[in-house]
Amino acid sequence: MYQWDFGILWSYRWLFLNGLGVTVGFTVVIVLLGLVFGLFGAFGSLSRFKPVRLLALSFIEAFRCTPILVQLIWFYYALPILAGIEMTPITASALALSLYGGSFYSEIIRGGIISIDKGQSEAGAALGMTPGQSMRRIVLPQAIKRMIPALMNQSIIQFKNTSLVSVLAVPDLVYQSQVAAHDSYRPLETYTAVALAYAAILIPLTIIVRRGEKRLAVSE
């Protein structure tokens, strides 16, 4: 029977905290940047102009239908060779994760917008609104309400996806725990603690999301 000894991890606490800080900070960056890409993707895919639509859809499908781990490696190792663009591991992984998340956000935002009854934008148009005015005043306020739970869910997934940046030696929680595991010869305790740390942050968040979903369901 394996003898658990979590006490040994205490001496690595600053390493873990450092890693956790990088993970959380990284998540904030890729969620915000991902939302920006998502907005461009969503409005691009709804554009009246076919070339814009095609461009947006290619972006969405390219990032949605390839594994994020492959994208990370490709951004860091292939881009410098193919395009001569040198990036630090942090920039490469922030970009890859934001674009990956952005492709999913695009679909959520697009879905939210087209879920609003066509009669709503027709009523806006009949009042004399331009398409932009009816989008801002009528469609988006209703659509955003519907998107929020799905956007929150996708952001939770993004938080977990940051664990992959350790393959590019970005010092996040997983990378630091690899260091600790090698140093202490206690991988079981280390990775159990890491799993618990992710869960400790995400479980309260999922509860908040679920509450929000319920509240939105009532107000619909």
Add this chain to the structure above:
Amino acid sequence: MSETSKIEIRSLRKSFGSNEVLKNINLDVAKGGVVALIGPSGSGKSTLLRCINLLVVPDGGSVRVGDTRFAFGDGTKLPDVKTLAKFRATTGMVFQHFNLFPHMTALQNVMEGPVTVRRMARAAAEKLARAQLAKVGLAEKADQYPATLSGGQKQRVAIARALAMEPDVMLFDEATSALDPELVGEVLNVMQRLASEGMTMVIVTHEIAFAREVADRLIFMRDGVVVEEGPARQVIDNPREAATRAFLSHFHRTGALPPANAAS
């Protein structure tokens, strides 16, 4: 007629794919006139109504409302979004399913056009909106959201919302078809009052008795063409065409309007 007419439609054509829904339609509505469009579903009457404010863009022919005229077909350029928006601001439309904005109160719904489209100051827009809500008998519902209103109340708010833009003409697209029978009267009453005040109106409706009472002209459409038109009472009481007679035989044509539900 063309000098005094408020709405003039010439040789209007529209197809959806291979389905030709409007075939060479001509229509004039005098200033202050009330025209009822009737016909079986799929006859093209709603599409025709939507062509008047260009929610549906015709394939050919021309549409004029007031002094603004648009021509469609080969060699003509589609109007840009700004021109379209400006044009639509002068025509009010009421929809079968109300299409109220659910995230706004009744008052905010009515204020939305004046504030967003006409850039009216909020205070002035609120005064206007409250007056319009009072006109449809819903002053005390101003702060309620659409979800808490009955169908008849929703449609009256929708009429107030359209009227707040002070339109030249009002278009009604089966405004009472989605209502419970006991709520139809309160909406028809508001429409009748509007007609008696001299509003130019085009009404797509299945309320034949109402059309007979309120409309001065009636147009019967089938399969994308105008089959018969004339003074409303004459067409309803003595239809010339067999198709009109067949269609009208499904309805009670005379009798009082449904009573207005005074308790709103």
